[in-house]
Amino acid sequence: MEKKQSKKVLTWKKQWYRFSRNKMSVAGLVIVILVIFAAVFSPFITPYPQHAGAFTDYASANMAPGSEHLFGTDYIGRDILTRVIFAFRNALKMAVIVLVISVPVGSVLGMIAGIRQGTWIDTLIMRITDVFLSVPSMILALAIASILKPNLTNAMLAITISWWPWYCRLAYGTARSISRDNYVRYAELTGGSFVHIVFKEILPNCISPILTKMTLDVGWVIMTGASLSYVGLGEQAPVPALGNMISAGIKYLPNQWWNTVFPAIGIIVIILGFNLLGDGISDLLAVEED
Amino acid sequence: MREYVKYFVKRIGFSIFVLIGLSIVIFFISRVVPGDPARISLGPNATEEAVQQLRTKMHLDDPLLLQYVYWMEGAVQGDFGDSLMTKRSVIEDVREFLPASLELIFLAALIHIIFGMVLGVVSAKYNGKWPDTVIRIFSYVGIAAPPFVMAVLFLLIFGYWIPILPSIGGRLSPGITVPTVTGFVSVDSLISGNFHALSDNFVHLILPAIALALGNMFQEARITRSTMVDNSGKDYILMMRSQGVKNGLINRKYLFKPSVIPTISIMALDFSSMFCNAFLVETIFTYPGLSRYAINAMLRNDLNAVCAVVLILGIIFIIANIAVDIIVSILDPRISIGSGGN
Numbered sequence: 001m002e003k004k005q006s007k008k009v010l011t012w013k014k015q016w017y018r019f020s021r022n023k024m025s026v027a028g029l030v031i032v033i034l035v036i037f038a039a040v041f042s043p044f045i046t047p048y049p050q051h052a053g054a055f056t057d058y059a060s061a062n063m064a065p066g067s068e069h070l071f072g073t074d075y076i077g078r079d080i081l082t083r084v085i086f087a088f089r090n091a092l093k094m095a096v097i098v099l100v101i102s103v104p105v106g107s108v109l110g111m112i113a114g115i116r117q118g119t120w121i122d123t124l125i126m127r128i129t130d131v132f133l134s135v136p137s138m139i140l141a142l143a144i145a146s147i148l149k150p151n152l153t154n155a156m157l158a159i160t161i162s163w164w165p166w167y168c169r170l171a172y173g174t175a176r177s178i179s180r181d182n183y184v185r186y187a188e189l190t191g192g193s194f195v196h197i198v199f200k201e202i203l204p205n206c207i208s209p210i211l212t213k214m215t216l217d218v219g220w221v222i223m224t225g226a227s228l229s230y231v232g233l234g235e236q237a238p239v240p241a242l243g244n245m246i247s248a249g250i251k252y253l254p255n256q257w258w259n260t261v262f263p264a265i266g267i268i269v270i271i272l273g274f275n276l277l278g279d280g281i282s283d284l285l286a287v288e289e290d
Numbered sequence: 291m292r293e294y295v296k297y298f299v300k301r302i303g304f305s306i307f308v309l310i311g312l313s314i315v316i317f318f319i320s321r322v323v324p325g326d327p328a329r330i331s332l333g334p335n336a337t338e339e340a341v342q343q344l345r346t347k348m349h350l351d352d353p354l355l356l357q358y359v360y361w362m363e364g365a366v367q368g369d370f371g372d373s374l375m376t377k378r379s380v381i382e383d384v385r386e387f388l389p390a391s392l393e394l395i396f397l398a399a400l401i402h403i404i405f406g407m408v409l410g411v412v413s414a415k416y417n418g419k420w421p422d423t424v425i426r427i428f429s430y431v432g433i434a435a436p437p438f439v440m441a442v443l444f445l446l447i448f449g450y451w452i453p454i455l456p457s458i459g460g461r462l463s464p465g466i467t468v469p470t471v472t473g474f475v476s477v478d479s480l481i482s483g484n485f486h487a488l489s490d491n492f493v494h495l496i497l498p499a500i501a502l503a504l505g506n507m508f509q510e511a512r513i514t515r516s517t518m519v520d521n522s523g524k525d526y527i528l529m530m531r532s533q534g535v536k537n538g539l540i541n542r543k544y545l546f547k548p549s550v551i552p553t554i555s556i557m558a559l560d561f562s563s564m565f566c567n568a569f570l571v572e573t574i575f576t577y578p579g580l581s582r583y584a585i586n587a588m589l590r591n592d593l594n595a596v597c598a599v600v601l602i603l604g605i606i607f608i609i610a611n612i613a614v615d616i617i618v619s620i621l622d623p624r625i626s627i628g629s630g631g632n
């Protein structure tokens with residue numbers, strides 16, 4: 001038992017060694033940790049937490065970046081730095097909720113279709129998936145969000161509806177290729193229940209590609225969410241979101257450039273962090289599979 | 291040749307199925323929305339009779355399934371009803387705005403393919419040296435930056451700070467007109483021999499096109515680089531080097547050429563991603579394309595237009611996918627047509 005545990009610690013160390021050899025992956029990890037930290041503790045670490053909502057202070061409106069307001073203030077005097085950090089919080093919340101719903105739904109459907117390949121269940125699930133994948137997720141999400149009432153919940157719903165098919169197809173591919181393997185057949189023949197086969201036999205094989213895709217997807221979900229909120233189909237003012245801050249600030253170009261430039265850099269940084277981390281993790285898992 | 295025919299039949303049958311599915315999804319989502327589409331279209335001041343008239347015209351009082359049948363019946367004939375926004379038939383709007391979007395996306399694709407390959411080749415040639423590092427760092431940022439964010443930054447930099455390019459407005463400067471023949475301003479100005487209009491059109495396209503192209507361009511640079519670097523260690527390359535085959539020839543024929551295939555095989559994906567990014571980029575540059583039209587339709591609850599645009603984009607992407615499959619099967623003899631796709 002003890003031996004087993006020490007072996008596990010070693011592999012963790014080894015994994016970290018492999019991961020840390022690529023400086024960009026480490027940079028990604030650092031960015032992601034900082035962003036998550038800032039997002040979780042935003043009410044405590046931001047200089048003006050009350051500015052995250054409908055706050056007005058016309059006396060200090062449109063101030064350029066300076067020592068008092070590092071990123072400047074917007075047209076009604078709210079601190080941009082504070083609002084960008086709160087927007088990170090919203091972006092992460094959105095990404096987590098979208099993925100937490102769409103990943104299990106998509107993966108389970110994909111695994112079921114993969115195990116029952118050739119039956120009507122397979123056909124039904126995978127053909128529906130094909131339909132949803134025929135237009136890019138963002139267009140579908142925009143269309144659905146526009147039909148529903150514009151708010152954060154509906155934006156998340158719209159993105160979730162257009163996101164699950166990717167995981168369905170991913171899990172389907174893996175499940176299909178292993179569902180004829182001997183150990184799965186053994187489980188079937190010895191009376192393993194369907195649930196047992198899905199979660200105990202198939203799922204462990206699908207988990208690493210799914211997790212890899214998830215880390216790479218966080219950035220894409222954040223980008224889709226920002227796009228929706230840019231056109232006004234996501235989080236509504238006065239709540240800060242990366243997209244709606246840019247679209248509100250665009251009216252004040254070029255003189256009050258800080259209104260748009262800092263949220264824009266914010267989006268780039270948060271997506272960059274998750275992309276780099278995702279690349280690092282997928283390299284790690286790719287090595288593992290060799 | 292036979293497998294091509296077989297492939298076509300199979301692929302088109304599958305595509306029709308997918309399009310019917312897509313039409314069902316988009317139609318039913320658009321009809322379960324709370325609120326009366328007729329009332330939304332006519333505004334709060336319209337009389338009750340006018341609303342009722344439109345309801346009858348749009349078959350809104352019929353059962354949902356029957357509504358879908360009516361809608362599909364029109365759709366296959368190219369009649370998606372009238373746009374509530376422009377008060378014209380949706381298909382007329384699409385005919386007007388689609389060429390503008392395609393023009394923009396073709397230019398963006400050109401930029402992304404040419405410069406992406408150049409950057410990738412440079413990166414591979416200087417593998418590990420400073421040009422490679424510089425390109426790699428730019429790639430990370432370029433891929434992470436959403437095109438609409440790039441568009442906003444370009445608007446600020448090239449529209450206001452260094453105003454060398456027109457950043458807002460249509461496809462041509464005011465005062466310049468070309469007779470409409472194809473709807474593509476660049477083609478029309480070529481036909482009429484108006485080179486001033488052609489260059490003016492190009493100047494209007496360049497900023498949004500670069501904003502659209504950047505992410506894909508860097509992605510492509512990465513793919514080209516990694517394919518070339520991976521292949522350069524292979525036995526056949528080493529053998530050629532040892533036999534004294536010129537470096538230039540190896541690079542051109544045996545390293546660069548195979549690296550083109552993965553680029554082309556993701557081109558359909560690139561094309562659709564550019565189309566969806568164009569939704570915001572066109573809006574930011576107020577470029578009168580189909581994507582901006584679609585966004586406006588979405589924001590104004592113009593259901594006929596939303597359904598039509600989604601379905602038409604679905605058709606365009608299916609055609610793009612089939613085209614790419616065929617091109618790849620021609621370029622790469624190892625890939626036989628029909629093995630891809632479904």
